[in-house]
Amino acid sequence: MSFIDVRNKKGTSDKVPPSGYSSWLAFWEKKKGNKATKCEVMSCKGSADLGGHVIKAGEGGKEYILPMCASCNNKSESENFKAWDTDLVPVQ
Numbered sequence: 094m095s096f097i098d099v100r101n102k103k104g105t106s107d108k109v110p111p112s113g114y115s116s117w118l119a120f121w122e123k124k125k126g127n128k129a130t131k132c133e134v135m136s137c138k139g140s141a142d143l144g145g146h147v148i149k150a151g152e153g154g155k156e157y158i159l160p161m162c163a164s165c166n167n168k169s170e171s172e173n174f175k176a177w178d179t180d181l182v183p184v185q
């Protein structure tokens with residue numbers, strides 16, 4: 094396991110989860126086979142309020158879902174933060 098720099102992808106609030114999933118957080122839980130219990134942003138103690146869309150720094154536009162608290166999900170698009178690589182679930 095290693096942790097990496099990610100940042101929020103903006104303009105995703107109108108993206109609906111894939112068919113069969115009630116939310117992006119449900120999508121993440123199903124793909125991981127785990128319950129999302131907390132915000133997975135490094136050193137944040139917040140709760141898993143939603144499945145946020147993030148991109149890896151330096152990787153281009155590929156989107157991943159990460160359980161996040163509302164506060165972390167509101168970080169600026171230009172602010173990098175750290176998360177475990179294994180907590181990122183690719184969209185699609």
Ligand SMILES: [Zn+2]
Pocket residue numbers: 132133134137138139140161162163164165166
């Ligand atoms: Zn957080």
